Amino acid sequence: MSTRPGGQAAPPGPAVQAGEEVTLTITQLAPSGLGLGQRSEVCFLVPFALPGEEVVAGVERVSRARHRRRSGQPRPATPRWEATARVVSIVKSSPDRAVPACRHFGSCGGCAWQHQAYRAQLERKRALVRSALLQVLREATVPPDLVEPVIPSLAEWHYRNKLELTFSPGGRPGFHRRGSFKSLIEVEECHLATPEMVKAARVVGDWAVAHGLPGYDKAKNQGFLRHLVVRQAYHTEELMVALETFPPSVLRSREPGDPGEAGSGQATAGGDDEGQSTLPFAGDLVERLRACLPQLTSLLWLSNPSPSDVVKVEGSRLQVLYGREFIEERLAGLTFRLELPTFFQTNTRQAETLLYLAREALAADARPTDLLFDLYCGVGTFGLALARGLRLVVGIELVESAVAAASANAARNGIDNVVFLAGEVRRVFDQAVARFGPPDLILLDPPRAGAGSKVIRRLGRAEPRRIVYVSCNPHSLAADLAELLPAGYHITRVQPVDLFPHTDHVETVVTLTRSH
Ligand SMILES: C[S@@+](CC[C@H](N)C(=O)[O-])C[C@H]1O[C@@H](n2cnc3c(N)ncnc32)[C@H](O)[C@@H]1O
Known part of the structure; x- marks a missing residue:
């Protein structure tokens, strides 16, 4: 052991070194x-x-x-x-080891579990939910068989209905490299998205490269193309392609004849603010996409001047270059309108499984006089699917455009016993109780952070007979349950559902019943 000046023994270093x-x-x-x-x-x-x-x-x-x-x-x-x-x-080798399907596996940040057989993934997800619950709940509350086997995804591959890609400086859309927000992998294949979505990404990349349109280079703080969002509805097959760029003025420093100056192939956007409202070569993009993707229903261009790193509709200029501003999806017999910013469960068929589970959990105890609160309701997916047979559904959602979409979805499907309120659940919950009375039933589907103490306390005080908690994060779910159970609830079912094969994400539907 080495000694420090003064004769003091230095703490031993690690038993291994880099390179060994x-x-x-x-x-x-x-x-x-x-x-x-x-x-x-x-x-x-x-x-x-x-x-x-x-x-x-x-x-x-x-x-x-x-x-x-x-x-x-x-x-x-x-x-x-x-x-x-x-x-x-x-x-x-482990008997669970599988050969990854994708050539990008390992370097792409998209999926982390393709090297495990699907059966093993499901077993691990079940164990993950149980271990998260056991970290905060007593063992007696989480007996070994409380967490049901995970319901597998109906499709193991090509289940994603949305991709959000970032352009490389060379002008091709790509995925973030594993562990890096700066480096990208240009899309050659993706086995989670539909073939049409991958094809659309390739066509957009070919178009950008053919016209020399540069992707945004963060290190140099220059470039034009930013993000590409591709969305495809499972039931209708309608396809949305949305391109986000900086305003075309960033191209203006280029030589005459370059895209920022040229008019060839441009869509006629009809703007007069010095080319700000015209996407260069838009006509060619429409032609290329239509030539090989008959599912194309919506081609959008978002011109976003802000430096933010995410696709931002607010504060951006949105133009429809082809088709309409939205695509339609069907879910559990209802039709939903999906605009660019609309949150929608990523795996459509498994979203239906969630809806059926929620319906089953509530139906066991639902009455025609009941009031249901659908908290964190998004575009109303759960509330609308559950409204039949209840007196009223009140949905609460933070994003105003989602609330407007939820109301439009209600009208589109002829459902009139629903009301959607905009705002944070912790602020709007008490107002909703004052206006409509305490809920008999509650369904909540919060974001990854969970509902948190302030909301959970309100849920407990409202004393609904039954609560269905849909969670995408077992850890925040466990923390919320630990607060909810002492308020007089017991867990009657914990059902994990796989919406995301080949990733470590798992969705869980927990049913809670009032004990006293
Ligand atoms: C997991 S998503 C669920 C959406 C919806 N239940 C569905 O299945 O489509 C969570 C939703 O909560 C909303 N949200 C996030 N924080 C919120 C808050 N503090 N209050 C109300 N809604 C919130 C998000 O905008 C998002 O729509």
């Missing part, structure tokens, strides 16, 4: 496809190694362990060091 190779047994799976293994005081984080596998791992970096919770997964012990490593070779 070690043979390891993987004991756990952490989020993002990280396999965890431990040797003496070092925890190894090895992407795409599976529990039970013995691997030779090449150490890339060693640092002091941060002891952060990786979505609550406990580490094998309390290691002092953390080593990131890559699989050099697999000595003993």
Whole structure:
């Protein structure tokens, strides 16, 4: 052991160094496809190694362990060091190992679990929900069979109805590289999206490259093309392609004859503000997309001057270049209008499974006089599907355009016993109770952060007979349940549903009944 000046012993360093190779047994799976293994005081984080596998791992970096919770997964012990490593070779392979379908797997940030058989993914998701609940609830509240086996996705591949891509400086849309917001992988294939969505992304990339339209280069703070959103409805097959750019004036510094100056192939947007309202070569884009995608229903152009990194409709100029501003999707026999910013469950057929589960959970105890609150209602998906047979549904949603869409969806489907209110649930809940009375039933489907104490306390005080909690994050779900149960509720069912095969995401529907 080395000594410091003054004779004091320096603490021992890590037992491994970057560049070394070690043979390891993987004991756990952490989020993002990280396999965890431990040797003496070092925890190894090895992407795409599976529990039970013995691997030779090449150490890339060693640092002091941060002891952060990786979505609550406990580490094998309390290691002092953390080593990131890559699989050099697999000595003993797991029976769960599968051959990834996608050539981008491993480098693309999109999916992390393609290397596991689907059956194993489902088992792990069930265990993940149970372990999240056990972190905050007593064991007696979470008996081994409380969490049901995960309902598999009806489609294991091509289930996504929406892709949001970022343009590379070269002008092709791509996915973020794993672990990086700066670096992109240009889309050659994606097995989660529909073939039409992938084709649309390729056609837009070919169009941009053919006309020399540059993607935004963050490092140089220059470029024109920003994001591409592609959306396809499962039942109607209608396709939306939305291109987000900076205003065309950013191209003006280019040579005469370049896209910012040229008129060839441009759509006639009819604007007069010095070319701000004309997408260069829009006519050619329409032609290219229509030639190979008969499903194209909506081609939109969003000109966004703000430097924000996300697709932003507010404050941007939206133009319809072809078709209409929305596509339509059907869900559980109802028709929904999906505009560019509309939140909609990403896996349409599994969204139907969620609706059926919610209906089943409430129907067991629903009466024609009942009032249902649909909290975090989005465009009204749950409330509208559940309204029949109830006196009234009151939906609460933060985003005003979603509230307007929910009301339009109600009218479109001839449902008149629903009211949608805009605002934060924690602020609007009490007003809704004052106006319509306390709810008999509540369905809540909050964002990943969960509902939080302020909302949960209000739910408890309102004393609904039954609560259905739809969650996309087992950890925030567990925290909310821990507060809700003492308010007089018990869990009658915990049903995970897989909406996102080949990723570590899981949706859970929990039914709670009032005990006293
Ligand atoms: C997981 S989505 C569920 C949407 C809807 N239930 C559905 O299935 O389409 C969560 C919704 O909560 C909304 N939201 C987020 N924070 C909110 C808040 N504090 N109050 C009300 N709504 C909120 C989001 O805009 C989003 O529409």
